[in-house]
Amino acid sequence: MSPARVMVVDDHPVVRDGVALLLRAEPALAVVGSAESGRAALERAPALRPDLVLLDLRLPDMLAPEVVVGLRQVCPAARIVVFTAHGDHHGVQAALDAGAHGCMIKDAAATDLVAALRRVLRGERVVDARMVPGEAGNRAALARSGLTRREYEVLRLAAQGRTNPEIAESTGLARNTVKTYLQSALHKLGARNRVEAIGKASEAGLL
Template sequence: MREGLACGFSGSMTATVLVVDDHPVVRDGVALLLRSDPSLTVIGSAESGQAGINRAGELRPDVVLLDLRLPDMLAPEVIAGLRRAHPAAKVVVFTAHGDHQGVVAAIEAGAAGGLLKDVAGTDLAAALRRVLRGERVVDPRILPDKGQRSDALARSGLTRREYEVLRLAAQGKTNPEIAQVTGLTRNTVKTYLQSALHKLGARNRVEAIGKASEAGLL
């Protein structure tokens, strides 16, 4: 039944939700917001990306409500791990920042939606039910200005290829996996990554991803 819910949700069924957020107030708040809705049940929570991946594999929730900013991992990397641990789960990113470019990166990584943390309980429940029915739900306040990322990309000095390779690295993909997705050779992927590291002033891949995120690229 769990697997079927994520594919085709019916209002008569109860769907399960896992909350991944490093703030206890948010985790408890979501549970309180959804308590009055019989169609949604919070079955667990996690305070970090890796803990969220582990919990998703154990609990197999229908929906994972994922904080955009976690202390150990970027949202696209967490989403990649969630897809490996429990592919049937729908992932919805949860953020306090309405103009964050990371929402787009998370959706590109496979998230089914993006919501602001000031959402009311009834709106949150309605959004999660829509996601369970297969819709993509993004709060209109967090749809970014397309020009913002282009401007940030221009300031960084990264080429489109360098940015594409770095974005895939931020999703947790290895060089061979990036090569497969892009059609590039592994050596070419390595060259683009090294060039991106140099332009961002980063010593390694993790630092480059962090700096790109701070610059509004991820």
């Protein structure tokens, strides 16, 4: 099976080169091209035929939502993930509303980024848990709880009724890692089991 074709759109060369270097070690993903602006992305995308576009939220010539709309016209099959350093920016929600399939913060760990891109390619919508309030819960409540982003994400999936193996499949984590995150979340919430943890998290405004 051939690797998924990835296009990186960012006005910073270090980001474009960094993503290309990172994904070089991932056989399921291959960077086939890049663009430094929105217009360049729309011009090059039809020839590059990307399966996935990693799109910077802030470009020098166009707003990300505009680029998302344009990409969906010229490459309707491509999945689009906004990649930004500004997790609380209103443009994140605007990009999602325009049709982006996911959003990730640029300081995401390499394994988290790769796992997120794989999930988007499988048809899931993936939003970094530190981003949009509607998707991620209350950031202030998250900070008060002491939960890490990963602990919160695992707990949120558990609240949806998913089993540990299902959470592992969804997040790209090992089953033992999922169990560790859940146990840590239970400890921080002062809960004896996952049902109690979900109840406490809900009361705290996290779910």
